[in-house]
Amino acid sequence: MVSTKYNERIYLSSPHMSGNEQKYIKDAFDTNWIAPLGPNVDAFERELASHVGVEGAAAVSSGTAAIHLALRLLDVKEGDTVFCSSLTFVASANPIVYLGAKPVFIDSEPETWNISPQALELALHDADKEGKLPKAVIVVNLYGQSAKMDEILLVCNKYDVPIIEDAAESLGSTYKDKASGTFGKFGIYSFNGNKIITTSGGGMLVSNDVEALKKARFLATQARDPAPHYQHSEMGYNYRMSNILAGVGRAQLEVLEERVRARRLIFDRYYRELAHIPGMQFMPELVNTHSNRWLTTLTIEEKEAGISIGELLEFLAEENIEARPVWKPLHMQPLFEGARYYPHSQSDNVSEQLFKKGVCLPSGSNMTEEDQTRVIQCIKKFLGIES
DSSP states (O other), X not given: OOOOXXXXXXXXXXXXXXXXXXXXXXXXXXXXXXSBOSHHHHHHHHHHHHHXXXXXXXXXXXXXXXXXXXXXXXXXXXXXXXXXXXXXXXXXXXXXXXXXXXXXXXXXXXXXXXXXXXXXXXXXXXXXXXXXXXXXXXXEOGGGOXXXXXXXXXXXXXXXXXXXXXXXXXXXXXXXXXXXXXXXXXXXXXXXXXXXXXXXXXXXXXXXXXXXXXHHHHHHBTTOOSSSSXXXXXXXXXXXXXXXXXXXXXXXHHTHHHHHHHHHHHHXXXXXXXXXXXXXXXXXXXXXXXXXXXXXXXXXXXXXXXXXXXXXXXXXXXXXBOOEEOOOOGGGSGGXXXXXXXXXXXXXXXHHHHHHHEEEEOOOTTOOHHHHHHHHHHHHHHHTOOO
16 A cells, blocks of 8 residues: 555645735735624625626625525525425535424436436425425535526426525536526525635625615624614524635635636546546536536446445545545435435435445645646556556
């Protein structure tokens, strides 16, 4: 086995600073805008809304907070249901539970790995028959790939159910030349440290409903009523982004397109080097879409490839390389035991198969060609393939 003594760790997706962040941070310090809110927050909201082509945006403390606010704005309450993609990180669904509502999970489909329009239609049909349509559908754009928004919009509009587009992983991606995250009533982005751009921690709620965004900002600042004293008529949250972090976000947004190009190049190189290997199938890119390729992901048929995925991940970890399985579907999580779930079809449970076979490879935009070569060589070595 190759010694890792002199090998620096290769991360799945580490923060990548542009070098211009300090300018905006210095402005915040020079003007003493240290606390939440301030000129950087206002500008970051305007700049991101303009970049993705929506009327407005509200900068908040996380993508999770943005989903929570979107659900509040849609009047989700205890006893309501909200449909949600199953193949996603738990943060997509936790806010449903915050509000006492019940999640119903929808399977993926194979062309995008995202929410299955046919499973969604069946779930909405059943809910309509039962007289309990969901208050919203949370559509997740996994690993930068857009879901089939035309089909999803068609079925949701049929039942008049609003969409929250969870674009936490897909900022910079497009569907038919329109920005990911801008198709639903609300869209959300995440600026967590591992995302395509980062504010270290933070998120954004976007919408063409400017009045709803005003309410979101009100709720996100503890729902303080306009009064000379501290008065509160409804429950709010401490969810606003700080002026310092918004400055980091402004600098990061300036290089978003560069980050997308870098990650797509990383995907292309992995594909060139590994796609010919029996049993390996990379995450597809839907026609008329442009994925930011936030993470390079692939499935491995263990029998065909002659390997164990668990052993491959262990081997990479021993070589100081971070790689992971794809998200464990939420309907399989102990937290959501007993939740209703709709598979893609009676004979095809796509999300469970993707979890069983899927692997995420290091894909950070600051990854050097030398580091990527090291990952590729380690995979080939594990497979017994000469480089």
